[in-house]
Amino acid sequence: MKHDAVQTYYGETLQGSADLQTNACCTAGEMPSHLKPILARLHDEVLARYYGCGLIAPAALKGMRILDLGCGAGRDVYALAAMVGETGAVVGVDMTPAQLEVARRHQAFHAEAFGFSKSNVEFHAGFIERLDDLELEPASFDIIVSNCVLNLATDKAAVLRGAHRLLKEGGEMYFSDVYADRRVPAALAEDEVLYGECLSGALYWNDFLTIAKAAGFGDPRRVEQRPLTIENPELEAKVAPIRFLSATYRLFKLAGLEPACEDYGQAVVYKGTLPDAPHAFALDDHHVIESGRVFPVCGNTWRMLAETRFAPHFDFIGDFSTHYGIFAGCGGDSPFNGLETPEPVTPAGGCCC
Template identity: 35%
Template sequence: MKTEQELKDSVKERYSKIAEQGKIENAASCCGATTPSNKVYNIMMDDYTGTDGYLEDADLGLGCGLPTQYAGIKKGDTVIDLGSGAGNDCFVARHETGAEGKVIGIDFTPTMINKARTNAEKLGFNNVEFREGDIDEMPVNDNSADVIVSNCVLNLVPNKQKVINEIFRVLKPGGHFSISDIVLVGKLPEALREDAEMYAGCVAGAIQKGDYLQHIKDAGFQNLILQKEKTITIPDDILEKYLSEQEIEEFKKGETGIFSITVYGEKPGTKKDKPKLIMSNLQDQGACCTPDSGCC
């Protein structure tokens, strides 16, 4: 079993390579980290192309949702994007905050930081900055952000509770987050769970959906909402790297599910204006999932 630091180093190495790949190559693999499938499968990503503020050069096809769409960002907000990559979600967030707001992207991969800064300079965005650092030890002061977003990143962090506690620390009282991530329902096959490549590919690092939501509650967040959920299907030619033909059939017939979820939560405290939230019709349950409903 790899240590937390070994897992981080593996992710950093792979995402440094991903920074030099194109979107099509990344979309053909599992979060960009694995050898491309022989067909182009958009395994995780949602389509940003119709989103205001979208910059194609900043979209590496690595996300699993559209957290900025659901985050209720307002003009003048300070927004932090965790695992900001080439800057895609930061630039979408900046469209919402306007020139009077501020957007901070945090990423621990120097190559990604350089790529994002280049994109920001091309756009002339002086209120968007990118900081190198771990999201479980954010280079940000306490009570700094109105909104935190993240797209398919927390599953890559070995200690989920630590990074969720950091989100709580950095948000202002009454601030909120909207995060898209990969979670599991049921036990992942051992070969997938232990492989570092699949860890960097967003799947093996995912934890149980119930545990994920419990970590958020344990950190002190309130008013949890499951804003969106979709099923993730890994194609056979990727599964074949880890499982036999029989194991693939058993995996597909089993109770294990891999899902992308977008979760909203608030830090206790008073905020002048409540965000106006966009909801999506969930695939497997109602449009709103709160702690009182039993699913969070």
């Protein structure tokens, strides 16, 4: 599937989200209450040209510099612009001229809607597989987001390598995309509708984890997922028996992450200071950290909190001076599994990895 076919599908074939033929490029679920008033201020044309599959608004965005890969008509760019505030900035990259035309047309509208003296967004035309070609400084972004676009990329590994290069140390890529339960046959990628609907270009989930780690993102963390039902009998028949899901991952650029969840006797206490998460902070789908509670963590989770923008919102207990092996409950392939030793005590919060 070539770039020009995707440009045609999103620039001409689709004139609005109602033209989609499946539910793959649709965001499902209840919108968080803090996002509703922000989206209500966005221009109607920008909202109508939205084709995402998830929510890409992580916590602690004030003052951040964010890059949106495959920004389309700019819905996520403008929503994030409101959240980073006038001291932050959001940059969008897309390869479809018709989409970028819509996005750029409404910069002044959104600056006024948010009460900013000037726009805090900019848009670049380009391919997300070739981020090096754009005038973007290495290590200049706190966060990189993407919403149902990686599956459309012709070289997915190149996208992740480029994202790693542009992130600051301690930054993260936080994105939603479509994944398959097996490798999708190459012949299906020639179907322009299946590809444009974010299905036949989807990565096998295990291949995604492999290329993410190879790009420098150790220990990928899944935030949430939902099955895709497609809801189009003709297209369902074409892809059967492959199953698809939409998932949100966060990938941290941290040099010290280890291949496994190692136990150093560490713990964290969430202060409850993030405005939209006073009672608990969700790092991923199995780390929901209640405020005020001591929460044991592995070394990788410790770094994801202590060496990123989240550090001011936590108290940290312990260090890396003593190693206790694999984090309790995350034994993996340890040769000591099954030996007659005392049962380890699983800490509050369960498995860390």
